[in-house]
Amino acid sequence: MKESLGVYDYWAYDQRPKIEWPGGAKVAFWVAPNIEYYELDPPLNPQRNPWPHPHPSVPGYSIRDYGNRVGHQRQMTLLDKYGIRGSVSLSVALCEHHPEIIQMCKERDWEFFSHGIYNTRYTYGLSEAQERAMIRDSMETIYRHTGQACAGYLAPALSHSERTLDLFAEVGEELFGDKGGIYTCDLFHDDQPTPVSVRSGKRFISMPYSLEMNDTIVYAVNKVEPRQYATMLKRHFDRLYAEGAESGTVMCIPTHNYQVSCPHRIKAFEEALEYITGHPDVWVATGREIADYYLANYYDAALDSMAAQATTAGKQG
Template sequence: MKEVLDAYGYWPYENRPKITWPGGARVAFWVAPNIEYYELDPPQNPQRKPWPTPHPSVPGFSIRDYGNRVGHQRQMALLDKFGVRGSISLSVALCEHHPEIIEMCRERDWEFFSHGIYNTRYTYGMSEAQEREMIRDSIETIHRHTGQACAGYLAPALSHSERTLDLFAEVGQEMFGERAGLYTCDLFHDDQPTPIQLRSGRRFVSVPYSLEMNDTIVYAVNKVEPRHYLKMLKRHFDRLYAEGAESGTVMCIPTHNYQISCPHRIKAFEEALEYITGHSDVWVATGREIASHYLEQHYDQALADIAGRAGGTQHHADRG
């Protein structure tokens, strides 16, 4: 995807302008619960099968239904316990299917950002007009059900196109001005926020969202045991915390309520939250708060540093 790669260039981690977080924190820590809705028998996409088994996939659907019926309550109680407001990567169809979940999150002032409409309907094969309409629908649905202007985007099932970043920023700005369309979670290329170049020239940022710490990757793909996942989370935090003494870093734990919240796994997550939030110089934030702080305090300095390293000219290609 040449156009996506043109959205940012090579910018070495070492000797970047210093990032400072509120309160002098070393690490900006956020939890991104993916609260998703999967269709039992979704429409077919020629580029990707929604279920690895024949349709209807009752086991696949029902474990995700378990997440919304049981797992969400269990995870929410833990986040409440440690004072963490979730930043929800939301399949926005959930607003109609399970409005009670949306209301519980609203009561806690959690952030809602778009993860598409269903996690069984992909961006692959869409025209630009179709993808724009999907993004517009998701932003409008979030606002109608929560009152929030959607700031962030993670493509449904990570099925982004070469136009996704541009379209999300454009549609967000058209609908809600500078309150919406501020950041992406679809790039997994850094441990700090980074400026992203769009065809519109709008200010836009990538906020770190870790696939390595994502519970679905850990449990379903890499087959890691819960006690080892706890060790991974602690080691991940310890490194970012050490480096954050020089310049602020970001740690994200992306979760799924049908993974992290199973009875045999939840204790590992609880101990990780206790460990991370037990450090006083950690900013427990939301994705929007991290993006907004960076855009206001560090974005311009970052662009100047990038341009300086490129010999005084912007490193990005012209994407107009």
């Protein structure tokens, strides 16, 4: 039985080189709208049923369709108001099904990263060749429709294999050199970017992407009221802002346009955005911008720090 994922080492939070974000910001803040496409009657996967009741799942499908028809525009208007460019966790089939949404995001210079092809087709059970082909398809589709070299990855419906990070880094390198395949959102283990080991040796990092602040986890799993979600987001920010005075932290709000954008919930999200962006020393950025800055300025120092801690731990052991 494995005792760890084997892609990163323990690295104490209070023993790291200081991070200084652009302009002296304490917090690098990004919003990751998950813009997804769910199939009404997807292929069966023996390891996971995409819908909780028999197909066709009209309620589940239609509320997600509501997100793309109504919720996306509502959320985009709000992000425009606060000068936030989204980093889209994209079900890339959306490029074919709803190119108008892709165009609206392109016009605003939003980032696009891969969230697989459909959010009803999983990594579970795929061979290495099949998973590589899926990742390549998603990255090539993003480039074909947006001109962007895909930098980040969030596995479809958080389905994951032991090879996922290796394959994403490798395919990104093959397609786009050091511009593609540089960060993952699938590790929820830190409040700062951290180096991740992949088998190719590529410079690769984990980006903070909080499941606890993810609106689907908040509303659908934990059954939190909207006003409490606003409070959670503010408290989350307050702690990261305070700690960011010592070394820069990262806050991500992952959203879904069929969750946060419902009429009774959108005000809570707006209150949190107004609060966060109303503070000085906040760098409002995209996931790619944060990853690029970290790789250019702190990645090597982070590796040195990790190696030094490992050596110290070995001597003590």
